[in-house]
Amino acid sequence: PKYSEEKEKRIKLMMPYQINKELLKGSNAYIMHDMPIHRGYEISEDMIEDPRSIIYEQSENRLYAAKAILLKLLENA
Numbered sequence: 001p002k003y004s005e006e007k008e009k010r011i012k013l014m015m016p017y018q019i020n021k022e023l024l025k026g027s028n029a030y031i032m033h034d035m036p037i038h039r040g041y042e043i044s045e046d047m048i049e050d051p052r053s054i055i056y057e058q059s060e061n062r063l064y065a066a067k068a069i070l071l072k073l074l075e076n077a
Contacts, residue, residue, distance in 0.1 A: 002032065011041065013075075014041065014042075018041065018042065018043065018044060019031060019042065019043040019044065019047055020043070020047055021044065021046060024047070024052070030052050031043065031047055031048075031050060031052050031053040031054065031055060032054055032055060032070070033055045033058065034058050034059045034062045035055065035058075035059040039055070043055075051058070058073070
């Protein structure tokens with residue numbers, strides 16, 4: 001299939017699982033994602049900046065974890 005057709009097919013398949021205001025209405029759940037993020041697809045634009053979002057903090061923590069793993073691997077090289 002053409003790329004555009006496959007893209008539309010996947011969008012239709014995945015959109016019911018999008019994190020959005022309706023899904024989290026009345027919830028105290030934190031919104032996490034370790035980036036990169038497909039804005040408007042995985043998570044609606046407004047939820048990325050929602051007060052419950054800790055996306056940027058989680059992404060920063062992933063950086064530190066990756067650095068620690070790399071350091072450990074290089075120590076034994």
